[in-house]
Amino acid sequence: MGTTQSGILYGRLPLAEYEANFSDLHPPLDKHEALVAADRCYFCHDAPCMTACPTSIDIPLFIRQIATGNPIGSAKTIFDQNILGGMCARVCPTETLCEQACVRNTAEERPVEIGRLQRYSTDIAMRENKQFYARAAATGRRIAVVGAGPAGLACAHRLAVEGHDVVIYDAREKSGGLNEYGIAAYKTVDDFAQREVDYVLSIGGIEVRHGEALGRDFSLADLTEEYDAVFLGLGLAGVNALRVEGENAEGVEDAVDFIAALRQSKTKADIPVGRRVVVLGGGMTAIDAAVQAKLLGAEEVTICYRRGKEHMNASEFEQDLASSKGVTIRHWLQPKRIAVKDGKVAGIELEYTTLEDGKLTTTGETGIIAAEQIFKAIGQTFQASGLGALQMESGRIVVDAAGRTSLAKVWAGGDCVLGGEDLTVSAVAMGRDCAESINRAFAADAPLASAVA
Incomplete structure (x- = not known):
């Protein structure tokens, strides 16, 4: 054992005990367990679990694909809506979202294990490095994404698929945001957060610049001058006193x-x-x-x-x-x-x-x-500088339903926006939807006036 300057000890336990204590909270399902779990799904036509999922994954379809021996197809169904589906399967509070809404979640029955089934298929696809998306023809458009967390990564991936070039700026030395730095170690083991980042970036067309912070190394005005659009996925960096x-x-x-x-x-x-x-x-x-x-x-x-x-x-x-x-x-x-x-x-x-x-x-x-x-x-708390005249309310960025801010060419999503939730899956949904909004604006060939009054 050792002691810090403040007198607090480290190394209280044998090394083997640390390894056991921080092992996977929910070990992955094997093939037999996954088939048994999938067989419990009723494959509801109007599935309440889909409505409860912030990314609207077609849950009955991906579970049916597992049940029919097609985990790779199942993974594509998930990634089509949530490219960070592997992490969300590990950290989403499924007990208050999709599994709470499951029709089998009654006093007599437990819900279908949707989260563990989602992990089963996405793990297989990532392990086999199955790439489901190819970049469209280059559009010549360049977008800056500030923040390499769930919102930023989801936005960047969807934009890259559409053929745009993306540069992600992040103040930390690793990408992942909340997924890398803010989740209990026993929920995501074996460096999964970085493996997922690598999987997302493998689409190509995305450059990541670490150690560059908004307000210190560049301003929002700098980005809007250099890029065709900007997405802010800044997260929450401050802590209440x-x-x-x-x-x-x-x-x-x-x-x-x-x-x-x-x-x-x-x-x-x-x-x-x-x-x-x-x-x-x-x-x-x-x-x-x-x-x-x-x-x-x-x-x-x-x-x-x-x-x-x-x-x-x-x-x-x-x-x-x-x-x-x-x-x-x-x-x-x-x-x-x-x-x-x-x-x-x-x-x-x-x-x-x-x-x-x-x-x-x-x-x-x-x-x-x-x-x-x-x-x-x-x-x-949200702490950021270099935002210029961006409209704020209650310490958050104000956006419209499409994620557009009060400034032309600027979108925002995730925890930093007014109404944002402290959930990985919600951040992914907002990043994805902002990418679609940016793409629609480019298609209309009208690089947007601001949307927020």
Whole structure:
């Protein structure tokens, strides 16, 4: 074991235990298991699972193709709507989307395993490097995509298929965005995020420039002058502040940074974790941080959320997963003060909350939880410069139904837009649809006036 400057230990567990703890959360189906799972589908004509899928994948068709021994055809059905279908099969909250809508999801039955079936066919296609799309004749059009996350990659791929040339700019050293840096390590193992990026880029016509940030290395005005169109898939880079005493003490960290470090670690043994950890928040990021802290060897991990269980953004499946790993989830608590000793976290004082006439309020009753490490997972914020006069509202980019912004030649999609959801699959859908909108504009030979008043 070793100790960081803040006194938090790393290497708490034997190496073999790290490997076991961070193994695949949902191991892939083998051929027999996939056929059995596919046979449970009713192949509904007016399938509610399709309506529940943000990318509108023809779920009955791709499952029927698996059932008839055609996983490659199944993968094409998926990729036609969602080129990042392999990652979405791993990380989508299917329990609240397609599988929740499945007609077999009743008190007596469990839903069809749509997510695992989607992974089955897409894994086969990627493993065999099946390429379903060829670039159309070159159009001479050039599009800049800012952000190499799910929205940006989906947009770039669809544009490249249409024969346009695309340049992706990303501030980080790797492509993938949320898929590479923001998802629990046990949900996507074996460097799958980068393998999927390589698969997407293999269409050709897409150049990626890493280490180049909007507002630092170039502005939106620079891009609109150089390119025929611009797509902004910037994601959410900032983290909300607690705004309580002691927030800057050693041991208080952003959960997203913790998750990103874990994803980039080869052994996980070099990631420090406290003996007692508190995670603040109620979404997927809070669950991912808490579970992984436990898997790293923390003895006590507590999630504190200011509202009730039913208000948590994390799905019931994710909450149950955390509980199964030994994480304690406490509700109706919000941070009041970080207890600090010698500049380091010693604990956190929390105040009980309640709802009065629908408004959250505190009760005046407090308690303290001892901790060496506190992770903030209380929501991310959009932070970007170099956007010029782009219309914003509530800290997000305003777009119309086609993803067009207030500036001519500029589209946006994903978490950075007003109404965006913190879901990979939703970002993919918006990136794909913006590419179609850009292509229609080019076909009309009218490089768009702005669409947002």
